[in-house]
Amino acid sequence: MGVEWARMAAFWRRGAAMVSQVKTPAEEFNDAVGRQMRAEIAASRSSIAGMARGIGIARSALDNYVTGKRAIPVPVVYAVCASLGVEPHVLLARAEERLRSDGETTARITPIRRAPDVVGTREDTREVAFESGVRHDADTDDLYE
Numbered sequence: 001m002g003v004e005w006a007r008m009a010a011f012w013r014r015g016a017a018m019v020s021q022v023k024t025p026a027e028e029f030n031d032a033v034g035r036q037m038r039a040e041i042a043a044s045r046s047s048i049a050g051m052a053r054g055i056g057i058a059r060s061a062l063d064n065y066v067t068g069k070r071a072i073p074v075p076v077v078y079a080v081c082a083s084l085g086v087e088p089h090v091l092l093a094r095a096e097e098r099l100r101s102d103g104e105t106t107a108r109i110t111p112i113r114r115a116p117d118v119v120g121t122r123e124d125t126r127e128v129a130f131e132s133g134v135r136h137d138a139d140t141d142d143l144y145e
Contacts, residue, residue, distance in 0.1 A: 031068035032099035036091055037080055038066040044084050055079040 023031070041051050052062040057076065064070040081088045 027068075029095070029099060030071050032102070033072055033077070033092065033095040034066040034068045036095035036098050037072070037077070040084050040086060040091060040094075041066075041080070046084075051080060051083060054083050 038048070041048065046054075048063050048066060049059045052059040055062075055076070056079075061070070062076070062080075065072040065076060077088055077091065081091055
């Protein structure tokens with residue numbers, strides 16, 4: 001309600017020039033979905049370009065979708081969600097939560113699943129000769145003196 005009131009007040013102060021800048025609820029929701037999609041892509045440690053390559057669309061197209069410049073096609077939402085391992089209804093619920101909290105000073109944060117920090121197997125072998133089973137000739141401490 002507060003956001004709508006601020007828009008109406010801005011409209012009356014500026015006159016009819018404001019009409020072209022007011023977004024419909026559908027456009028605002030599309031923007032929120034785009035912002036949430038960008039956040040989900042970043043949380044997965046990917047980039048817009050990498051995601052676009054992964055789902056087979058142009059980087060500029062995906063950038064236009066996540067910045068709210070273009071309406072997001074449903075197949076793109078499904079492709080991004082499949083790539084991220086997030087159900088589409090979860091992404092849309094988070095976007096709706098984001099949209100509701102836009103005018104508020106504090107927002108409820110929905111936890112996003114953590115992505116693994118390493119794609120392959122971890123190499124946790126210790127490099128300190130006294131604490132590990134690594135042979136002395138394989139130890140790297142001597143290289144830094």
